[in-house]
Amino acid sequence: xxxxxxxxxxxxxxxxxxxxxxxxxxxxxxxxxxxxxxxxxxxxxxxxxxxxxxxxxxxxxxxxxxxxxxxxxxxxxxxxxxxxxxxxxxxxxx
Numbered sequence: 080x081x082x083x084x085x086x087x088x089x090x091x092x093x094x095x096x097x098x099x100x101x102x103x104x105x106x107x108x109x110x111x112x113x114x115x116x117x118x119x120x121x122x123x124x125x126x127x128x129x130x131x132x133x134x135x136x137x138x139x140x141x142x143x144x145x146x147x148x149x150x151x152x153x154x155x156x157x158x159x160x161x162x163x164x165x166x167x168x169x170x171x172x173x
Contacts, residue, residue: 087113136162 087093095115096104108129121172134171135141151159
């Protein structure tokens, strides 16, 4: 897509997914994706939900509360809090 407002129409290998009102399409956002040109006057609504504990941890400083972590099973705790402490030398000394 090179033009503003372009679409994936005609892209080799693209798979068209026909959906009805109320349908949901779930996919990993790392997959190449896009939309075709609008052919009807209706609204197109989307909801984007991303789960990325590393992204939230390193980029936005998200930390789950101790109360939440205590309530979780060990398996679920590993999903919410997969990070281990990284020991680094003081950057001022590098």
